Amino acid sequence: MVGYGKKLRELQIQEWKGYYINYKLMKKKVKRYVEQMEVGAQNRHNVLRDFSMLLDNQIEKIVLFLLEQQGVLAHRLSDIGKEHNTLFQQPNSINISELQEAYRDVGRDLLRLLTFVEMNAIGLRKILKKIDKRFGYKFTDYYVKTRANHPYSQLRQVFRQVGIGAVVGVLSHGLADLQDLQQCQGSYISIYDQPSYTHQDPVLKSIKAAVGRLSNSTNFLQFLGRHAFTMQEELPSPSEDQIVDERYHFMSLLLNLANTFLYMVNTYIIVPTADNYTLNLGAAASVCGVVIGTMAVAQMFSSVYFSAWSNRSYLRPLVFSSIVLLIGNTLYALAFDMNSIVVLLIGRLFCGLGSARAINRRYISDCVPSKLRMQASAGFVSASALGMACGPALACLLQTDFRIYKFTMNQDTLPGWVMSLSWLIYLLWLWICFKEPAHENEANLVLYEATTGPAVHVAVENEPTQPLLMNSEEKEQDEEGEEENDNAEETKKPVTSIVVAYKLLTPSVKVQLFVYFMLKYAMEIVLAESSLITEYYFIWSTSNVSIFLACLGLTVLPVNIVVGNYISNMFEERQILLTSEIMVCIGLLLSFHIMIPYSVTQYVGSALLTFVSAEVLEGVNLSLLSKVMSSRLSRGTFNGGLLSTEAGTLARVIADGTITISGYFSESNLLNTTLLPALLICISSIIATCYSYNSLY
Template sequence: MVRFGKKLQAHQVEGWHCYYIDYKMMKKKVNLFARSLRDYPSERRHILKEFSRILDDQIEKTVLFMLEQQGHLASRIEKLGEERASLQDAPEISRVCVLCEKYREVGWDLLKLIKFVDINAIGIRKILKKFDKRIGYGFTDYYVRTRSNHPYSQLQQVFKHVGIGAVVGAISRNLVELQHRQGSYLSIYDQPSVITKEPVIESIEAAVDKITHTTSLIEFVGTHALIIQEEIPALEEEQVEDKEYHLQSLLLNLVNAFLYMVNTYIVVPTADDYAISLGAAATVCGVIIGSMAVAQVFSSVYFSAWSNKSYYQPLIFSSIVLLIGNLLYACAFDLDSITILLIGRLLCGLGSARAVNRRYISDCVPLKNRMQASASFVSASALGMACGPALAGLLQTNFKFYIFSINQNTSPGWVMGFTWLIYLVWLLISFKEPVREPEVPHRGESSDVVSILNIENGNAQPLLQTDLEEIQEAEDDDLDVNVSEKSAEESRKPATSFRSAYRLLTPSVKVQLLIYFMLKYAMEILLAESSVVTSYYFNWTTSHIAIFLSLLGITVLPVNIAIGSYIGNIFEDRQILLASQITLLIGILMSFNITVTYTIPQYVISALITFISAEVLEGVNLSLLSQVMSSRLARGTFNGGLLSTEAGTLARVAADGTITAVGYLGESMLLNITLIPSFLICIISIIATFFTYNSMY
């Protein structure tokens, strides 16, 4: 992988080199300041002031050049406007075509300017992150707070440039009117539905959306999968993304994700009744539901590692284990064994192949189709979450088939077992294992093999002694230390353990993972104890609970549409992040039973506020995570998707364990006591967000 500094240089527009931020110089300054601070700790204040001045100068240089170029583009458009005015009376087709081509040339030059701004914005983010990491001080928080909120902010010009939008509008309007209206009809402002299919306009809009983090619904939903992209895309000659992929194999991965979520939530409405029928307390439903999450903590790791070598084999294994697990869950009723039931649910958790589903999309789907595939993965999961309880509500049967009991408690196991059997047959017939690229040996493999490969490739060179700690801290283009190419390459490889992955997390990313833990905990408390709480307070039947949970699940996609298409393009991600946490806290507070009579409206409204707030929070949090998490966590076993999955799964385990533990105090105490941890964790996450707010930039 090309180092960031080299990528930045390779993507620079010819003739504009001196106007980019001097990333290499600033990186050297950071290393120099870090060494100076180790020797002279009292110099911290001077170092902060000096680096602030250096960065201010670099940003000012970039912003002034950007404004100068915008002026040149505006001047060219003004001259073209005069030329266009001369065509109003007697437009000639040939002159119109020439004028359209001139507008396109302005558009392509504007695209160069947008990419210029984008590269500099990425460089600023990375140098701020590097400074925080090397100096051990929250400089980013200070710098963004003081620069972005100032009325003369130049930092805002880089990240929130308004002038570019006006230039895009001018080019679009004139091209549309020249091509379709010839100046005698309404403009694009009068008829917003009128758009131009010009490639240059589409490229400009995509570039502007990227730099301003404007998202479409597909992009917003797709980021929920947390498939991390490189900050700077590979050069055209480096891209090998045009390879074909097997559509039916992708479909099988999406169906696997859907069925697994159905399998997870289909037992929620009946888990308490099943526990009672086997002689256990109703609150043991927490263990029944949570045992699947316990096993998923481990399955996520080995499936992620397995997917480094194969996708077909782990999917086969997953289907077989889920088939067996569901059959055991169903047979537990006739065997009168809570142990068999729990073993069945544990096996279902061990069959969780979501890490494989995510890795297949990341590794095998071309870049141009990856966001749509990611959005499909998230949508399939959300649909499964809604369909699970709904299906349980429909399975209200009670009869014997030979020696097997088919009732509302066992039907979910029989139905899902049969479904996984059909899926397994489809998988065996239709899945196609993709061809893998030859792997380069990683650290830890035989040094003889590495040496032979180096000699064969002409790469043999002596290894220099280096500071191991500095190499381990290196990220993409990190420290400018005196290391060999091989050592530098080692420092940019994917994380090889949870510990090394944790070292790549910045404070803001750690807070976002805490937020993810918090929202999953709150959602699991709400969903897992719903059957017990509603039965105790309102005497709801299984059908009532199934309808209630299905309605909650159905809100997922409308919420994503609202955030991804509208709200997310009006407010910053970090603003929505904070607001949704506060709303979630309000929902939790409203859920407490502090009156003599606990009413259905109070429960339903508070549950809707809690669930919808958590959904908004999850979408925005993962969208933000996909932007700020290290690109080294895009690859390998211990990737960003695995970290988020583990955080969410641990939250579910903790929540289900809480429900079961509190159950010993009685059902009357269940609601209030289980809400207390949700309330406290939510407050902690809000405070942590305030402390890292300006780092989420």
């Protein structure tokens, strides 16, 4: 496997080789510090001081070179600007196309500079993660607090790109002027009056994307896509991109998103009627928590085996998922006529065992080209949000009561019958149209033969196929006799054990997983107990509950538009994270019923605040999680997507269990009893975030 150090050298611009971060040197320093501390030759304070000085020197080298190159680009733009002014005074003296190309040449060189900065930023993050893993996150906490928060921070130059904007502004203005002049419009468009004009040139689009990767700059599509948490390698090689292109199939991606949509409809279509269904079967209304939560319990197990199954196939597990969901929904519908709460729970258990969300995420990560992955991720989140809104809305339309032969069709059973029919149609569509992508090992083999010609290969079980005859260059060791491959954290070897995955979780990763647990717990409490609370306090009908839940689901996209286009461009992600957690906490506090009569305004307002804040928190949380999590968790069975799914599912299970247990004590105290654990968990997550705040960089 190619380590990060070797990949870094492969992607380096050779004439700038001496100005890149010396990742190899710092990695050896970390190893030496560990050995010295183990024998007592170094103490933690000296290590922090010495390594900080080393990192300061590396960052200073990068920043000074960056400023020097910016000066070169500024000088070139100044010369082009003189010709530009001459053109306006003497229109026929200079060729417009040549001047445009001169601007674009500067833009292309700026792109090279941005790539240089991006690679160094990745290297810095990796070395910070490495030393945190060895010594605890106190180093990043100390370094960011003393360096990044300083008014003369050089670290901020690498990660925030303050000076690049001026160069981009000159390029944008110059190209806009020339295009206007070339079209003989004579209006001399200003980039300040019409900002969208700056995005017309392809070079400027590429620069904008590169700046966005380095800074807080983002948009609705990027912010929405983060919710999918489809982890990927930070430095993908061209060969890997080519492999993914070979595996991409649009109809298969569409089927994958349809699976996501149907599963979310399946999850939330029963929420407005679950309490009524359990009452009709002779159980307490609060048992609806178990009915809803049974699906989440089964999903905890299904996520693991589906993630493992997707190492070999995507079609077969999706077919199996559809069949299991068809059976589960049929059992859910039949429970009414069989008058059996057991059959009802078994039906929901089957629905959870059919959860293929691990495959949905994995397919996007592995089979969608990087240039389309953000759109596909946003599609995944949009499909989930739409399904979440459509589920309760559909339940609202199923308010009827009739019989077909011996089967009862009413508001309790129709959700099961409708979803059974939906999964049957989906299964047929899947079987006809889904194209199984080539296995990753097979794709590697085809690509190798296509680029190097026929060769003899050896297949080793459970290992990627490797050429028998390797180039001598690939067998070379580094200058000091060490193997070039980095240690386990930097290799691309997939994580196949939960024990190994846990070892890769640094304290900051654990904090972010806990934050994810908290937000899912709070959202589940709000959604799952809505029918019970509104019936007890406001005597709402099933239709009213359905409309309320559908409206909550419909807030997802507008909220992400606002946050993605505006808020995330004004504040750092860690600032938005902490603020969102505090807003969730406020929403939960406002939800409590204390002394004064409980009103619809208080309930709806507090629920909306909690849900929207949790939705904002999810995007920022998963974005930060992808930055602090080891790159080894981007693939394999126990990948980052699976870990976050398990954390969120566990939160739903515990929340639904809390609702059921609280309902057995007293329905009048149900609201406060369920909100109290959510509030305590939320406060704990805020404290944990403050504790690890400076490591979220």
